[in-house]
Amino acid sequence: MSFWERGVAMAKGSATTVNEAATAMGVWQSGGGLADLRSACPYVRYGPLAEAHERGTAVEAKWEIYRRSTAPHVDHDLIEACYAQPRLRALFPFHSHRSLTFSRCTGFPYTHDVPVVTPVAGKYRVTWWRTRSPQGPADIGEADNPRDSVAMVVARLPHGCGPAVAGTADDLDMPGSA
Structure with a gap:
């Protein structure tokens, strides 16, 4: 899975079940940030540049x-x-x-x-x-x-x-x- 925002690939990860994928999509589409996404879905990865994009x-x-x-x-x-x-x-x-x-x-x-x-x-x-x-x-x-x-x-x-x-x-x- 890839999580994009305003033209930036913010995070990615591989869900192993449909429920994991649905949880990740729900967090991301509801406006959750990177930390929220990782908290709900530990398999999600992102780097310092994504965090900088999030901070502006x-x-x-x-x-x-x-x-x-x-x-x-x-x-x-x-x-x-x-x-x-x-x-x-x-x-x-x-x-x-x-x-x-x-x-x-x-x-x-x-x-x-x-x-x-x-x-x-x-x-x-x-x-x-x-x-x-x-x-x-x-x-x-x-x-x-x-x-x-x-x-x-x-x-x-x-x-x-x-x-x-x-x-x-x-x-x-x-x-x-x-």
């Missing part, structure tokens, strides 16, 4: 995950340069195909209206994913260092681009949404 601190938690990561695809110089820029630090970061991407929302589908940075052979390629061509994303430019790539991204942030909000890109497209 997913953006901060995701930045900390990347800042502490030892994963080979995480360019720490790039992460720190982005984190040092308050306008980018307010967005939800995520990696996709070795690129560091930013979203104005914390759930999937994410927004794709902020430039993307991809470390390539010691340089930093900045592209648009929103204007893809048959050859791939549209180039903005290339920088020799993370700081200059961050400047390119910040210079092209969408008008009114503020802190990321809970929800999905579809939620942001709805009339009256943030």
